[in-house]
Amino acid sequence: MKKLFYKLCILLPVFVFCLLTTNYFYVKYYYWSNAEAIDAKLLFTQDSLENCSDVLYYAESSNATAANTDTCLQSISQMIDSLSPLKVNAVDHGAIHARTFLQLIKNLKTDSKVKTIIVTLNSRSFGSPWINSHLETNIAQANVMYEPNLPIFKRIKLSFNGYDNKSIQLRDQDLEKDWSSVKLNVPESFPYKTVRQWDNAMANGTYLLPNGEWDMPKITLACHYIKTYAFPIDVNTNPRIQDFDEIVSISKQKNLKLIFHLLAENVQYADSLVGKELVNIMHQNKQLLIDRYHKDGVAVVNSFEIVNGLDFIDQDWTTEHYNQTGRLALAKNVLKYLQ
Amino acid sequence: MLFNSLHFLLFFPIVTILFYLLKHKWRWILLFIASTYFYSAFYLPYILILYAIIIVDYFCGLLIEKRQGKVKLFWLLFSIISNIGLLTYFKYFNFFIDIFHVFVPQKLHHLDILLPIGLSFHTFQSLSYTIEVYKGNQKAEKHLGYFANYVLFFPQMVAGPIEKYSTLGKELRAKHKFKYKNISNGLRLILYGLFVKMCIADNLAPLVNEFYLNPTHYYSSSAWIALFAFSIQIYADFYGYSTIAIGAAAILGINLMDNFKQPYFASSFYQFWQKWHISLTTWFRNYVFFPLGGSYVNAFRWVFNILLVFSLSGFWHGANYTFIIWGFLHGLFYLLEKGLVKFYPETIKQNVVFKFLGANITFILVTLIWVFFRAENFDKAILVLNQCFTYGFDSSLNLKISFELISMLVIFFLIEIAIFNTRFDYFLKNSHVIFRWTGYIILIISLLLFSGIQSFQFIYFQF
The missing domain is CATH 3.40.50.1110 (SGNH hydrolase)
Known part of the structure; x- marks a missing residue:
């Protein structure tokens, strides 16, 4: 144990010196190309x-x-x-x-x-x-x-x-976990409490477009709006807030x-594609x-x-x-x- | 947790200090907690799969030892089915579904699950224990904690070496005292392993990935460079991992078997498989090839056994036809070589020129066969091979190899020659202090300046 301790006492300053020297060469020759890479x-x-x-x-x-x-x-x-x-x-x-x-x-x-x-x-x-x-x-x-x-x-x-x-x-x-478990801030009467439920309902026709039509490209886009904008911000855990x-x-x-x-x-589209709950x-x-x-x-x-x-x-x-x-x-x- | 991560650089010294501070009787608890933490860092829920393997094989081991006849066989089969069942469910289910779809039009859904890291390694290691208990070569372990550590031992749990209980179990039970030489040897191996993984494998990976993305865009010279680059990359990746694993275990006083012995210097396929992934080769030899009759069968059956074992070993690596083809081709070349070598007189076989030629031919063939291992599918593999032998002008790109990468490869090559038939730690231990320290400095500076800027997970973790 002693031998190791003495060796470390010698090695640490040597290591620091090597590190600083290497840093000099790194900045001079490689730093910028690395940043670019x-x-x-x-x-x-x-x-x-x-x-x-x-x-x-x-x-x-x-x-x-x-x-x-x-x-x-x-x-x-x-x-x-x-x-x-x-x-x-x-x-x-x-x-x-x-x-x-x-x-x-x-x-x-x-x-x-x-x-x-x-x-x-x-x-x-x-x-x-x-x-x-x-x-x-x-x-x-x-x-x-x-x-x-x-x-x-x-x-x-x-x-x-x-x-x-x-x-x-x-x-x-992790994304799928959030979509299926994080509860949305929606009224009690609204049947879909998570993104996954809402998205599925939109995709399979249970939840229709606000104008009541069945238009596949619009439904696909509406699903996308739900998945992108339907989330609560938890100020204690959200990394962006931090x-x-x-x-x-x-x-x-x-x-x-x-x-x-x-x-x-695009709040207008969110409204026309999904409805007031998303807005x-x-x-x-x-x-x-x-x-x-x-x-x-x-x-x-x-x-x-x-x-x-x-x-x-x-x-x-x-x-x-x-x-x-x-x-x-x-x-x-x-x-x-x-x- | 990756070995080449800051997380591990913090985790491992803490575990080592606690390991030597604790009394021997408590160390198994530390190793159990540390290993659980190590594995959980990849993905927490999958630790339960490992616990399930441990519980099943622990009790099967005890029951196999106690019972006789058909009941004994029943518990062995129970252990085999449980382990292989888990492996099949997580790794091969979707592959079998695809085969099923070829014959039956009914649509079955693929499983959308992550493959637990290193599952093939744990299941094979754990299986070797119950098989050995069944054969009477191993006494059943009564202590659940020690058995758990055998399956979980963090340095080798995710990519081997696949150890037998008779060796690792004994090492885990032994009372290890703090020894300076263990620490220095272990650190040397870790340093070299990191160099091999981070400076060689991680620098070659982008080159290989770039080529395999669009092989037809490159000149045939680039195709060959990419093929050789992958050959070295996969070796450096796995060899680097194994070296770190052996080094980390050595610091704790635990000896793990060597998994590689400079396989690319092998002068034949036979030798190659004695030097490449030794623990897996040993496993297949002991638990598949020998039970099939080994070499004590007629010639036709022997050929069949060899091809089957190599193909199975390929399939062990991944649920894809390409891996089976990779294994099968190795078996085929192994057989061809056996057939050819018979006709050469002993004096020629021992000749240096013959060995040199053999090593080159083996390396080139192994490199070509790796294409099936690396390509995502059979068509891609054929496309890549075709590109190697197409000398047209329709391709436009060249792979660029930096001067730094060439320097790293030269250092790697020289070290591998220097440590031929020995190990890096033994080699350095016996060399002059100035030479030794020059080696350390070169490796450390290489790691600081030239390690791959993008990190790639160890290739064998996916198996």
């Missing part, structure tokens, strides 16, 4: 923007996705930039969520030019389908790269599975003005988020219903992708909070 490119984006921006706009694909028919391809952040005297730049990437924003905000330097940050508050991202998405492993991997740690530690964490790398099968299983809460406290620590941008959802759930979740973060002193831009159903690019899917009319409406809404 696992699609953690926002590391460069934020680095290059934080000294030339007044405002950073953190977003997923809602910011920059444009419709084929758009004549103006400006993203929401670019529209805000052109309408505002402040320099607004975006740190955005498809499918990312609050956990990524949080890590990136942690990385913002204290002497950076950025004084305001706008973070998209995507209510859909609080639901089980997004939390258990198949992309989550890749996102979790990239998030390791965004952590404010010594690069070699991030490398070790990646190599030794120090992130949420559940298999696709396990994620599907991430947004942390974003609030980090912003306070860094003296940043924080704006949450509650993104528009109620969507409103409950929206209100919970607004109230929670208003209480924390955060400015929450409510764009939840400002986009017309037809201005959503994906008409047969649930996304926050808007055509130029939709993007402009959102940009103008945000602008009110910047002035």
